[in-house]
Amino acid sequence: MIIGTAKESYPADEALLTTAPQRVWMTIFVIALIAAPFVLSNYWLYLACLAMINVISATGLNVLTGYTGQVSLGQAAFMAVGAYTVAYLERSLGTPFLLNILAGGVIAAAIGLVVGLPSLRVKGLYLAIATIAASFILHFVFVNWTAVTNGNSGATLAPATVFGIELATYDRLYWLIMPFAVLLVWGAANLFRTRIGRAFIAIRDRDISAEVLGIPLLRYKLMSFAIASFYAGIAGGLWAYLFRVVTPESFPFLTSIFLLAAIIVGGMGTILGGILGAVFMTLTPELLRVVVDLASVFVPDAATLLSPVRTIVFGALIVGFLILEPRGLTEIVDRIRRFFRLWPFRT
């Protein structure tokens, strides 16, 4: 414990932010979030929207993988479920966008329960494998259930509207996506202040003793998986409003690996990790694009190299961080903070 953090009351000690610097940083962060649409260029706003969608999906996956110790390789497929749900509701029923997005989350969670139920009865990696299976089956459904998905040509949808205002530009979409991201991340953080979050971690650390403490394993694993799928569904729904066309290739298997990489790079089992990782991973392809652009002066067809290089980098980040820094960027940030806490008295 850092000296000077003693609290007068238990509620104060149970708060999400317990130290003064944390509160200062949070205030700065909130101001930045509100100021962003007024200062950022269109391109950076687009990236911010995309990053926040990824933050939502990665945070969901982090609840499942980082906190509960179960791996899903179907997070992208569940995002697609959310996106198609929104597209269908928007096109066919014209229901309000908030309802559509929520429905996307709920339906993704429901499908998640069906997929998770058999595999979660067994310990270990079966969920990972079942979610791969689900990815393929869902992809098949997206291609062939043309009445709902419009098959390979994809479903286009109208922008979300509030009081007749179309949320079609990035600065307006920002105000749709940002509140969702903040709410869902805050909610995930809250989970881990209660018995439910503790139960997840207990299952990850030692599932048998968790059971002896009265934690029904299957129920909590399913709950965790449903949460992850729900977050994916919401993220997918927002994605649909951002890009306004959903095809079976919108959420390839690589996106699932991308999200897994995000939580590993950011730091599994910390809320901050999901955020850092998702932002980092959103920027990585853009950075690669810049590098490839530079390289195209020297290398012919450098542009065609972008896709394979991206695949390699995603994979290498997973492997590299797991071996060298399993706690991810969060740990690196912590180390820097510890350094400056005592600096310049000790280095």
Place this chain on the structure above:
Amino acid sequence: MSEWLFFLEVTLAGLGSGALLALTALAYVLIYKATRVVNLAVGEMLMLGAYLFFAFAAGWGLSAWIAIPLAIIGGGLVGGIVERGLIRPMLGESAISVFMVTVGLGSVIVGLVELVWGTDPRALPAFIDTSPLFLGEAYVSRKIAVAFVTAAIVIGLFLILFRFWRGGVALRATATDQAAAYSCGINVPGVYSAAWVIGGATAAGAGLLLGAIGGISPVMGVFGLSALVVVIVGGLDSVLGALIGGLALGMIQSWTSTYVGGEYTNVVTFGIMIFALMLRPYGLFGTHEIERL
């Protein structure tokens, strides 16, 4: 009558690809048995093996009979490097972390292959005679027959080695109890490496047989997922399960793609797996581990 003959031909073709599934499944089982790692990159190692053969045979113009052993050795080398470089540093980490390392590895291999050889499908230089083969009246593609016989021989060899060869016994001992095997003087790290080398070589062999039949592309690693289904259904630690499951799934896939439609193959394959998980979570032939506190 001719319908029956056609059915028989479809079934025989299914048995052929089933043998390849069994061979690939063997790579999973081998690695899992020795190191308790579910290696999701088996499919990608298989693909890499096929591309290595392509590079040696088409790129360098080597004769197929030199390129085949080179590709298999290359596959084994990849397995060994992966074990030393990526898996051993993860010793003692949770199974999930190691699994995720193999997920990342798969992604790296796919990217590398796309980088070097591009994403277009290619045909392998022919090294199997294409003249048709008849089993009674039924037509069998010679390539598939060769694949079946080769896979059968390799699997048979493995079964014999497991049972009687010292190394096979060491592997089984390591699988049963690492610490005990270590204290009996078994070179456990050696067994680990060996399992990955043999697993990698097996995958590469399966890859070049598969490539000879259907051509190669960076997405052929999906075949590894079918083999994973075999392993899940048959039991992660069961050689017999891999064998029977592989042949069964091969036939089911062949029937599905002929009578229902090729696009249904994956759905049926993964549907089977989800049902199998519901009915027999530890696989048809797998062992249920009893845990102690």
Place this chain on the structure above:
Amino acid sequence: MSKGPARLDVQGVTLTFGGVRALNDASFTAEAGSITAVIGPNGAGKTSVFNCITGFYRPTAGRIVLDGEDITKVRPPARAARGLARSFQNIALFHGMTVLDNIKLGRHAYMKTNLLQAFFYAGPAKREEEALRREVEERIIDFLEIDHIRNKSVSVLSYGLQKRVELARALAMQPRVLLLDEPVAGMNREETEDMARFILDVKEEWGTTIVMVEHDMGLVMDISDHVTVLNFGEVIASGTPKTVQNDPRVAEAYLGSGDPQALVKRIEREMAS
């Protein structure tokens, strides 16, 4: 709060693994509010009895009865909700969590917060968590003298402290029957004396029924009200520490007798089982 101590009856429990008979018609009773020790040589089936009581193993025959209710077929989480709490021989704390969170986990089965309340950390969830925090601080952390480590990760604690945290977690389960599996194994003299004091305090202040498996005869004889001796899965003696201590069968079980006939009998019995 807790509904007072409960009486636990183990009635004719038999447990077989394959052909091995780990327990054979074992019976004993732990009276409400007493300390009962289960002792016996290694492999006598002590931990098996515990695993049957907590529901981790399902006995082949016999019944486990808690305050008159047959709980033999009740699943472990539901047993925990009925007031059975246990500590483990190999400490089973959650290493990714702080001491405080580990202790709070003990209360899991009694809490009511649902997913939606947890998500918003509002109303009942907040009240429940704050009440739990207060109670854990005031009734358990102070009581077991672990204030200084409450925010530490469990993985950095010494063995003795980990055992104490495990006891704390078991207490957070509001136990009516507390099962302690070798509470002082591997502890030095001082740690053992501390633990003995805590166990007695738990009995006095919380009024909990305590059943423990222990090898440390000094501890067993000092603090138990009742001792049950197991050998080869059978109860061979039962009674106050004094009577058990003087029972010749107990001495034989621990030391073996010089009588060759007895040895032959023993081998025959092993072969038969």
